[in-house]
Amino acid sequence: MADQDLKQLAAALHQSYSKYLNTRDLESLKHLNQYNSHLPLSWFTPQLLNALQAHFSTDDAQAQPPIFGLWSTWIRRLVLSGGDLSEAQAQLTFVVKQFENVLSTENAVDCSHDESVKFAVIALSCMTGIDTGVTNDMELARIMSLALPIAVCSPQDKDLQDTIDASLSYFVGNTTSPEAITFVLSAYTNHLGHQLRRIFLLVENASDLRWQDKNNGPSLTMLWDALQKVESEKASKAASVSAIAGLVRMLQFAKGNRSKSVQHIEREGESVIVNYLNDVTAQWRKSTDAEEISTMQDVTLFMASQCIPAMPQKGLNALDNETMLQCLIDGLITSKNTWANGSFFRNIPWESQSALEALEHLTANEKFKDIGRLCRAIGRIIDTSLQVQVKTKSAKPAEYITQAVERLTAFSYNLYVDWDQCTRQPDYPTPPASAASTDKPEPAADRPVNARIHEQVWNVFKTVLFGFTTILLAVAVDAVGGTGFVHVPSVAQDIVVSFANLNFITDHLGVANDFQAYQNTLAAAVTFLKTDDQVQNLNNLMRDSFREYYISKYSTNSTLALTSVQQTRVLFFVDLLEQVVDLINDSTLENDILPVIYQLLGDDHSKALFESAHAVVLSIFEAKKPVSRELACVYAKILIESYPNKLSHQQLRLAYTNMVQALCEIDDSVAWLTVNHLRQHIDKLDEKDVIQRSQFLVTLIDQMKPISLGPFFSMMMNDIGNLIRNESPASAVALLKIVFETVSGNSISDMRRVDAVCWYLQLKRDIEAKAPTSIVPSIGTDSPAMS
Numbered sequence: 001m002a003d004q005d006l007k008q009l010a011a012a013l014h015q016s017y018s019k020y021l022n023t024r025d026l027e028s029l030k031h032l033n034q035y036n037s038h039l040p041l042s043w044f045t046p047q048l049l050n051a052l053q054a055h056f057s058t059d060d061a062q063a064q065p066p067i068f069g070l071w072s073t074w075i076r077r078l079v080l081s082g083g084d085l086s087e088a089q090a091q092l093t094f095v096v097k098q099f100e101n102v103l104s105t106e107n108a109v110d111c112s113h114d115e116s117v118k119f120a121v122i123a124l125s126c127m128t129g130i131d132t133g134v135t136n137d138m139e140l141a142r143i144m145s146l147a148l149p150i151a152v153c154s155p156q157d158k159d160l161q162d163t164i165d166a167s168l169s170y171f172v173g174n175t176t177s178p179e180a181i182t183f184v185l186s187a188y189t190n191h192l193g194h195q196l197r198r199i200f201l202l203v204e205n206a207s208d209l210r211w212q213d214k215n216n217g218p219s220l221t222m223l224w225d226a227l228q229k230v231e232s233e234k235a236s237k238a239a240s241v242s243a244i245a246g247l248v249r250m251l252q253f254a255k256g257n258r259s260k261s262v263q264h265i266e267r268e269g270e271s272v273i274v275n276y277l278n279d280v281t282a283q284w285r286k287s288t289d290a291e292e293i294s295t296m297q298d299v300t301l302f303m304a305s306q307c308i309p310a311m312p313q314k315g316l317n318a319l320d321n322e323t324m325l326q327c328l329i330d331g332l333i334t335s336k337n338t339w340a341n342g343s344f345f346r347n348i349p350w351e352s353q354s355a356l357e358a359l360e361h362l363t364a365n366e367k368f369k370d371i372g373r374l375c376r377a378i379g380r381i382i383d384t385s386l387q388v389q390v391k392t393k394s395a396k397p398a399e400y401i402t403q404a405v406e407r408l409t410a411f412s413y414n415l416y417v418d419w420d421q422c423t424r425q426p427d428y429p430t431p432p433a434s435a436a437s438t439d440k441p442e443p444a445a446d447r448p449v450n451a452r453i454h455e456q457v458w459n460v461f462k463t464v465l466f467g468f469t470t471i472l473l474a475v476a477v478d479a480v481g482g483t484g485f486v487h488v489p490s491v492a493q494d495i496v497v498s499f500a501n502l503n504f505i506t507d508h509l510g511v512a513n514d515f516q517a518y519q520n521t522l523a524a525a526v527t528f529l530k531t532d533d534q535v536q537n538l539n540n541l542m543r544d545s546f547r548e549y550y551i552s553k554y555s556t557n558s559t560l561a562l563t564s565v566q567q568t569r570v571l572f573f574v575d576l577l578e579q580v581v582d583l584i585n586d587s588t589l590e591n592d593i594l595p596v597i598y599q600l601l602g603d604d605h606s607k608a609l610f611e612s613a614h615a616v617v618l619s620i621f622e623a624k625k626p627v628s629r630e631l632a633c634v635y636a637k638i639l640i641e642s643y644p645n646k647l648s649h650q651q652l653r654l655a656y657t658n659m660v661q662a663l664c665e666i667d668d669s670v671a672w673l674t675v676n677h678l679r680q681h682i683d684k685l686d687e688k689d690v691i692q693r694s695q696f697l698v699t700l701i702d703q704m705k706p707i708s709l710g711p712f713f714s715m716m717m718n719d720i721g722n723l724i725r726n727e728s729p730a731s732a733v734a735l736l737k738i739v740f741e742t743v744s745g746n747s748i749s750d751m752r753r754v755d756a757v758c759w760y761l762q763l764k765r766d767i768e769a770k771a772p773t774s775i776v777p778s779i780g781t782d783s784p785a786m787s
Contacts, residue, residue, distance in 0.1 A: 009035065021047055024055050026063060033066035041077035049074070049091050056098065065115040068102070071095045072123035079126045085133060092134045096143070099124060103146035114154060118163040121147050125167035128174045137171075141180035144171060145187040152191055161198075169202045172223070173209030181226035185243060186233060193236035196302055197366055203227070203246030211250060217259040223247065224265045231272070238299050241276045244269050245307050252310040270315040273307055281323040294335075298367070300324070301331045301338075305370045308377035316384040322400045325385070328378050329404045332467065333411050337367035338374070339464060342411075342418050345457045350427045350450040359456035368463075375467040378404075379474030382484075386475075389487045398487045405475065408468060409494045412501035415464065419504060420565040429454055458508065465505045468498055469518045476524040477517075485528045492534065493541050495525040496576065500545070503572040504565045526576065530583060539585050545573045546593045560599035567606050574600065574612045581616065582623040589620070590627045601638050610646060614655060621662030629670050632663055636677040640696075649695050653702050661706040668710035675703045675712075679719060694731055697723060701738050704756075705747035713752050717759045725766055732767050739763065 013035055016028035032039065048070075056067050075095070078088060085092065099120040124144050128137060135143070147164050154160050168188065172181050188199055203223075210219040227247060231240040248269040251262065258266070277300060284296040304324065308316070334341050344362060349355050362368055382401055389398055422428065429450040472495050475484035485492055499506070499522055506512045512519070529538040549560060549570060562570060577584070577593065584593065600613040617635050621628050636659070643652045656678065663671035678700050685693045700720060707716050724735045742748070743756045 009038065013038065017043065017048070021051055024051065026060070029055070029063060029066045029070075033069040036069050036073040039070075039073060039077075041074075041081055044070075044074040044077065046091075053091070053094060064102075065119070068098075068116040068119040071098075072119035075123040076126045079130055085130075089133045092132055096124075096134055100143045100146065103143060103150070114150075114157055114160050117147055117150055118160060121164055121167040125170045128171045129176055137175045137177040137180040138183065140171065141175070141177070141183045144168060145184055148187055148191040165198055165202050166205075169205040170209070172202065173206035176222075178222050178226055181223060182229050185226060185230045189230060189233075189236045189239040189243070193239035196238055196242040196299065199239055200242045200246040200249075200302075200306065203243040204250045205246075207247045207250040208254075211254050211256075217261040220247075220265055221261055224269070237276065241272060242303065244272050245303055248273060249306050249310070252307070267315075270307070270311060271318070273303060274315055274318045277303060277324065278318075278320045281320060281327045284327055285323050297327060297331045297335065298337070300327050301335065301374055302367070302370070304328055304377045305373035308380050309373055311380070313384065313387075316380060317388070319381070319384075321381050321385045321388075325378065325381050325400060325404050328374065328381070329407055332371070332374055332378070333407065335367070337362070337365050338371055339411075339460070342415050344460055345422055346418050348422070348453065348457075350425070350429060350453055352453075353449060356449055356453050356456065359453060359460075363456055363459050371463045371467055372470070375470040378471050379478065382471070382474045383478055386483045386487060390483050398489070401475070401488050402491065405472070405488065405491050405494045408471065409498045409501075412464075412468065412498040416501040416504065416565065416569060420563055423563065423565055458505075461505045462509060465502055465509065465511070465518075468502060469515070469521055472498065473517050473521045476521045476528075485524075490537075492525040492528045493537060495521060496529070496541060497545075500569050500572040500576075504568040507568045507571070526579065530580060535583050538580060538583060539588050542573070542577060542580070542584060543588045543592045546596045549596045549599075550592065560596070560603050560605075562605060564606070567609050570596075570600070571606070571609045571612055574609065574616055578612065578616045578619045581619045581625070586626055589625060590630075594627065594631065598634065598638075601635075601642070614651075618655060618658050618662075621659050621666075624662070624666050628663065628666055632659065632670055632674045633677070635659060636674050640677065640681050643695075644692075649698075652695075653699050656699055657702045657706065660703050664706045664709055668712065671707065671710065672712040672715075675700070675707060675716065678703070682723065690728070690731060693727070694735065697727075697735055698738050701735070701742055704742050705745075708747075708749040708752045708756065713749075714755070717756070721759065721763050721766075724763065725770070729767075729770060732770070736764060736767050 013032065016025075016031040019025050020028040020032065052067050052070060055063055075092070078085065102116045102120055121144055124140055127135065127140060144167065147167075151161055151164050168184055172184055175181060185199075185203075188202065192198055207220065207223060210216055210223055213219045224247065227240070227244050230243065231237070233240070248266060251258075251266045251269070280296050280300050284293055284300065287293050287296065308319075332338050340362075344359060382404070385401055386398075388394070427450070429448075475488060475491050476495055478484075499518075506518070528534060529541070549562070574597070581589070597613050597616055600609055601617070617631065620631060625631075636656070639647065639652060639655055639659075643649065647655070660671050660674055663674055678696065682693060682696050682700065685696065687693070697720075700723075704713070704716060704720070707713050720739070724732050724739070727735065739760055743760045748756050
């Protein structure tokens with residue numbers, strides 16, 4: 001705020017102050033309360049306090065909230081001043097009594113004093129640990145706890161809930177009375193024990209305040225003793241353990257040295273949490289009541305996500321990891337607050353406002369926001385189980401980890417299939433109906449409903465990809481010494497298949513190259529499958545994956561019709577094939593994979609899939625696979641037919657040259673036959689189509705480099721020479737430049753360099769004799785380098 005504005009505000013407040021003292025003007029009172037944070041303690045004179053008390057006694061309902069606001073500011077200023085409070089005892093006694101009245105149960109019934117309640121609890125909390133001569137901490141605990149029924153009465157007023165929680169947390173974190181702590185925590189669990197997150201955060205924040213004490217051991221011990229007393233009351237076991245979890249989580253992330261007493265508290269707290277989780281998951285496993293199962297699972301998911309990721313190994317070893325893992329995986333996949341078995345998008349009406357509200361409610365839910373922590377907790381349990389597996393050499397942990405990973409894989413496939421079906425709905429926005437791309441994003445309220453639904457769906461999908469990666473990373477990378485792959489059968493295949501199923505998410509988000517954890521997990525799985533013992537499993541995986549898209553030769557429809565979602569999955573396997581093609585069996589490659597690759601090269605699909613299929617074919621040639629001989633003929637025709645509609649001239653030249661280069665290392669005859677496909681196509685072209693003839697001739701000239709290593713080089717030079725001589729003078733001169741660059745480069749075999757140079761010089765003389773002097777090139781006057 002500028003100095004000028006401050007001066008104007010000060011003048012306005014002074015005017016309201018004077019007017020209120022003289023007339024008890026309501027607007028002046030409201031103006032003072034509006035800027036109460038700017039009022040210094042010196043303004044709260046006996047005259048103002050008496051005026052506020054007298055005005056309050058008139059029972060003016062509109063005056064109560066601003067009067068409470070000014071009283072609250074006065075108490076805060078008074079406490080912070082650190083001065084003698086004896087002179088203010090009479091006023092304090094009256095004010096505290098009014099605070100108690102407004103927090104009383106009778107007023108809580110109609111919940112009509114929410115603003116006054118907030119001012120009251122804030123002021124009362126500031127008196128914590130202060131000898132005011134009016135109240136002690138136990139009395140403050142009793143009065144402040146009166147706000148809890150009001151909190152129950154006003155569940156939609158988040159500001160009120162947060163104010164009460166923050167005030168009570170400050171009180172618990174600063175009071176020196178063990179009885180007061182126990183009283184507040186007991187009252188909180190009795191009134192709001194079903195809201196585990198709130199009591200967890202209340203104790204976590206209070207613990208943090210006590211941790212900051214210079215001598216935090218006794219301070220935290222006092223809180224720990226109170227928490228144990230609350231737990232022993234058995235009023236709400238889940239609530240009392242959640243309170244302990246708040247203390248434990250604070251200690252897990254607290255920085256600094258710990259005294260022995262604090263270390264003891266942390267160990268004991270973790271023991272209480274572990275024992276409770278073991279009891280709850282055991283009941284969850286035995287229960288047959290759906291509501292009870294859901295409740296116990298929600299409790300387990302909450303506490304596990306908060307405490308397990310940072311829990312020491314000793315504490316995790318005491319968990320029933322098998323049942324815990326089953327419960328967490330089941331909750332992650334099926335809970336209505338997480339991924340809900342994919343129901344968040346299945347059969348969704350894209351123009352429905354209610355559908356949008358349901359998705360916004362889901363993504364704003366605190367339980368949904370805990371998915372990251374939950375997945376890290378699952379990862380820690382898997383890592384602990386694998387360590388037990390190594391030490392005990394038992395097969396049991398591997399079995400339940402295998403089941404968990406297999407369930408994730410099945411869920412990923414269901415997501416893939418269901419999303420594919422969803423995108424085929426008549427009302428699916430394709431592309432998503434959203435605001436046109438502008439410099440400033442359009443406000444959410446102005447965007448179409450279907451665009452906002454689409455955005456929310458992808459917010460959920462993002463958590464799926466990151467959640468899967470977090471869990472699978474624990475098996476593939478985090479497990480010491482690669483124990484995940486060794487002790488969990490087929491996990492490498494499951495990782496590959498899961499990421500293939502979810503590639504529609506990866507492709508949409510464009511995170512594959514920047515998401516290091518994703519890259520590390522996938523790379524570890526593929527590397528393991530490339531080991532000698534796993535090559536057969538790799539072959540089986542690739543065979544089964546490509547068979548899904550195989551079109552029988554007896555089918556009347558030979559077109560591989562893939563939706564955009566299906567293309568992302570195929571793209572994943574085609575990209576993977578390029579990396580492992582040298583390990584694929586010849587029979588699998590020829591019978592199961594290449595038929596699909598041919599379809600991808602011939603049919604209309606995405607550019608990425610088309611280019612990836614070309615890369616696979618070239619990698620087959622580079623790997624010198626026996627099928628390369630048969631593949632060369634097919635691929636040469638595909639390349640020729642793909643230009644210029646699907647391939648650029650540069651892509652055609654590069655692909656054809658790489659193919660012929662690889663074939664020369666396999667069989668010179670096959671390489672020469674492949675070059676002749678290009679030669680025959682040039683013969684078929686109309687002489688009037690000068691551009692295409694020239695570009696295919698340039699491609700043919702490129703093949704001189706690989707062919708120069710074999711016995712057909714002389715034949716090729718004669719063919720190219722005859723073709724160039726038959727071109728128009730202008731075309732011949734232009735092609736001669738390409739020939740010069742080819743012959744003078746380093747790609748021609750040294751054994752054939754002399755022959756190539758002599759042939760070029762003769763060709764040059766022939767062209768010069770035929771072409772007008774004005775278009776004869778200046779290059780190549782001297783002989784190309786023969787060294």
